Amino acid sequence: MSAEPGREPDRHVLILGGTTEARRLAEALEHHPSYQVTTSLAGRVSAPALPPGDTRIGGFGGIAGLAGWIIGFEVTHVVDATHPFAERISFNAAEAEALTGVPTLALRRPGWTPGPGDDWRFADSLEEAAAALPPLGGRAFLTTGRMGLHTFAHLTDTWFLVRSVDPPDGPVPPRLEVLLDRGPFTLADERELLARHRIDVLVTKDSGGSATAPKLTAAREAGIPVLVVRRPAVPQGQPQATSVLEALRWLDADPA
Numbered sequence: 001m002s003a004e005p006g007r008e009p010d011r012h013v014l015i016l017g018g019t020t021e022a023r024r025l026a027e028a029l030e031h032h033p034s035y036q037v038t039t040s041l042a043g044r045v046s047a048p049a050l051p052p053g054d055t056r057i058g059g060f061g062g063i064a065g066l067a068g069w070i071i072g073f074e075v076t077h078v079v080d081a082t083h084p085f086a087e088r089i090s091f092n093a094a095e096a097e098a099l100t101g102v103p104t105l106a107l108r109r110p111g112w113t114p115g116p117g118d119d120w121r122f123a124d125s126l127e128e129a130a131a132a133l134p135p136l137g138g139r140a141f142l143t144t145g146r147m148g149l150h151t152f153a154h155l156t157d158t159w160f161l162v163r164s165v166d167p168p169d170g171p172v173p174p175r176l177e178v179l180l181d182r183g184p185f186t187l188a189d190e191r192e193l194l195a196r197h198r199i200d201v202l203v204t205k206d207s208g209g210s211a212t213a214p215k216l217t218a219a220r221e222a223g224i225p226v227l228v229v230r231r232p233a234v235p236q237g238q239p240q241a242t243s244v245l246e247a248l249r250w251l252d253a254d255p256a
């Protein structure tokens, strides 16, 4: 990226965040003189890891609120770097682009793919995963996040190890242990966790990325099935990037 030293920022990038990629993009732009960066977080996590640059926390109030923010704060570029399962905000970002005309990039890391030795089963939703789970195992490591935990609350015969950043606050399955932790996780730790809790099935979203992938390797090594929740649909017709580098190229390619 090129810019004259000492120049005032003439671009304001709004990063819709909540992911490692969002933070890495803010870090990459931190010292760039042409860019003012604001990262927006939903406010779901009580002590989020804050990126450099400005941050704002909390919903915008739907499409109109987001569009109003973009116009009001003279945003020149939007990067939707939200989690692949954060469906609503991504559709809101696409609608806001249509209203404001401010170019918007979807930055989404690629999903995971099974390799030799993996025993993966797929579900299209958390509800489908809950329905498919009981025959697969009786001691489940559930890593789909605390927000959808109520979906598994009726499973009284399954024992769950639930890992989440903050404690669950809604209905939960009756037999569970909660492990409060935040990635990245190492393969050694994931192996130990599966063995210690005698886990016989892993449930995960297809989040992609390396920070939480070691659990998949540990499951393969342990010979246990993995129930993978497929990604929801995303808005069509937007430019897409799968890495921070591609996102930087997209920003740099805009002569505006």
Ligand SMILES: NC(=O)c1ccc[n+]([C@@H]2O[C@H](COP(=O)([O-])OP(=O)(O)OC[C@H]3O[C@@H](n4cnc5c(N)ncnc54)[C@H](OP(=O)(O)O)[C@@H]3O)[C@@H](O)[C@H]2O)c1
Pocket: 016, 017, 018, 019, 040, 041, 042, 044, 057, 058, 059, 060, 061, 062, 063, 065, 066, 081, 082, 083, 085, 086, 087, 088, 089, 090, 092, 144, 145, 205
């Ligand atoms: N879903 C997951 O599995 C998951 C996993 C890891 C991290 N996250 C992160 O957690 C956040 C919430 O996820 P979600 O699945 O609840 O999202 P969602 O269902 O797509 O969004 C629900 C509402 O939350 C607000 N929101 C979401 N992301 C926001 C952001 N970055 N900045 C400001 N407001 C935001 C928006 O409220 P308004 O309509 O009021 O603007 C949105 O309509 C996302 O930012 C995502 O990146 C999600």
